[in-house]
Amino acid sequence: MEKHKRESEFDNETFFEEYAKMARSVDGLEAAGxxxxxxxxxxxxxxxTVLDLGCGYGWHCRYAAEQGAKAVLGIDLSEKMLESAAWRTRSAAVTYRLCGIEDYEYPENTWDCVISNLALHYIADLDTVFRKIYKTLKPGGTLLFNIEHPSFxxxxxxxxxxxxxxxxxxxxxxxxFMPGERVTNFLGCIVKKQHHTLQQILMGVLNSGFTLKAVEEAVPPEGMMDVPGMEDELRRPMMLLVKAEK
Known part of the structure; x- marks a missing residue:
């Protein structure tokens, strides 16, 4: 694993241990609302070929491999997350790399699909990242990401x-309308995130050259309404899902 300049909250032992207890951490994708x-x-x-930006435990990397992807690269800033991802992964098609989203080289016309789940709200300069993603996708390639909703x-x-x-x-x-750093207390730890307006996110995608294919606000499924606190997720959007094509 290569050295990196940035630090990840997920390498904080307390935060990592608490995050590991969450349902989505234990049961994977089916437990994610x-x-x-x-x-x-x-x-x-x-x-x-699939690139996962901020792959965490590698759930989406393994899903891509299960769907027949021939090569999947998951990058993440957290050593602890990548160690856990590697331990959970059996597919030879999946590799992991210690690297920040801003620091990846984004080779031109390389990937068929770039995915990112709950990682881009840690990025201050989304416009630059979107332009780099556009460059690294092959013609007709897909960008699919889930970011914390601006209302959240x-x-x-x-x-x-x-x-x-x-x-x-x-x-x-x-x-x-004041984008920038937000400091919150999550799982008993201080976590720094970046707030972007809805306009900034969607226009950042469009101005990079993409064609928007889908914009959805995450709504928990009916089958999860018995999970404590899930019904309250209907009172405000927490996540924004965006699909775009090059």
Whole structure:
């Protein structure tokens, strides 16, 4: 694994251990509330090459291999995540590399599909990343990403407002049109993310040369409504799913 300049919150031992307890960390894609919407957006991957930006545990890398992708590269900034991904992976088609999204070289006309799940909201300069992704995709290639929704990243402390007896009242939004760093407390740790408006995200994709094919806001499936807290996810969007083609 090569050295990198940036650091990942996921290499914080406390944060990593708490994240590992989440349902999506334990049970994978089927436990992710957005998967029922994200899966149909994938293009046919048989014989294709796939780049996963911020691959984490490698769930989407392994899914791509299961769908017949001939070569899959997952990059991530976290050594702990990549160690876990490698341990979980049996397919020879999948390789992992310690590398930040901003630091990858994006070789021209190389990949058929670039995917990114819940990683781009850590990136300050999305426009540059979108342009690099466009360059590295083959003609007709697909960009598919899931990013925290602007309504979520603009949330004050990314938490609800509660009544005195602990009941959820509403989700507060502030400084929506002021993009930049947001510092939150997630899983007992301080986590830094980047807020982007909806216009910045979608126009960043379009201005890079892509054609938008789908824009969806994640809605938990009916079958997950019995999961604690999931019903409250219907009160505001948490994730934004975007599919675009070169």
């Amino acid at each position: 957005e998967w029922h919407q994200l899966r149909p957006l994938f293009p046919a991957l048989e014989g294709k 990243t603009a949330g004050v402390d990314q938490d609800w407002i509660y009544s005195e007896d602990g009941k959820i009242l509403y989700w507060p939004i502030d400084q929506y």
